Amino acid sequence: MSLVTLLPFIVLIGAMFLMTRSAKKKQQAAAAMRNEMQPGTGVRTIGGMYATVKEVGDETVLLEVAPGVHAVYAKNAIGAVLDDAEYNRIVHGDTEEELPAVPDDASSLTEAAEADAAAVDVEDGKDAKIDLGKKDEAEDAAEPKDGKDGKADGGADAK
Numbered sequence: 001m002s003l004v005t006l007l008p009f010i011v012l013i014g015a016m017f018l019m020t021r022s023a024k025k026k027q028q029a030a031a032a033m034r035n036e037m038q039p040g041t042g043v044r045t046i047g048g049m050y051a052t053v054k055e056v057g058d059e060t061v062l063l064e065v066a067p068g069v070h071a072v073y074a075k076n077a078i079g080a081v082l083d084d085a086e087y088n089r090i091v092h093g094d095t096e097e098e099l100p101a102v103p104d105d106a107s108s109l110t111e112a113a114e115a116d117a118a119a120v121d122v123e124d125g126k127d128a129k130i131d132l133g134k135k136d137e138a139e140d141a142a143e144p145k146d147g148k149d150g151k152a153d154g155g156a157d158a159k
Contacts, residue, residue, distance in 0.1 A: 033078075033080070033081050034075050034076075034078050034081070036081060037053050037056050037061065037075075037078065037081055038053065038056065039053050039054055039055060039056065040052065040053065041053045041081055041082070041087075042081075042082040042083075042084065042086075042087025042088075042091065043061075043063065043078050043079075043080065043081050043082060044078075044079050044080045044082060045063075045073060045077050045078060045079055046077050046078070046079040047077070048079075049065060050082075050087065050090060050091050051063035051064060051065045051071075052064045052087075054070060056075075059074060059075055060072050060073065060074060060075065061073050061074075061075055061077075061078060
């Protein structure tokens with residue numbers, strides 16, 4: 001056989017070797033991450049649940065999923081071990097940076113807009129009023145809605 005016929009097989013075997021090698025590296029990294037779990041650490045399970053580690057066994061982990069609620073999980077079910085700052089940010093909503101204070105009512109948010117509108121009205125020399133009322137019923141009856149004889153599309157006097 002020639003080298004040209006063997007080349008596709010060699011490439012295929014090389015690709016399989018590289019894929020299994022990267023998968024083994026990922027498995028080793030995940031195992032190392034699970035081994036660094038200690039009681040009190042925050043974790044995320046592969047199902048997306050956040051919990052605190054209470055006890056670590058050989059193959060299992062006791063997690064506190066809510067205050068006073070404990071559950072036993074397999075070590076392989078732990079998707080990520082989180083550092084304290086990230087766990088507190090996700091679970092408790094703690095932020096390290098100060099957020100701007102939000103007023104209890106919206107009046108302070110609209111005061112600037114009202115002041116700007118008043119300044120424009122004063123410059124124009126007249127009060128701009130907006131009519132929010134409905135049209136009179138007589139105007140509605142006088143104006144056909146579809147611009148025809150007041151009948152809806154396809155409507156006819158049926159007898």
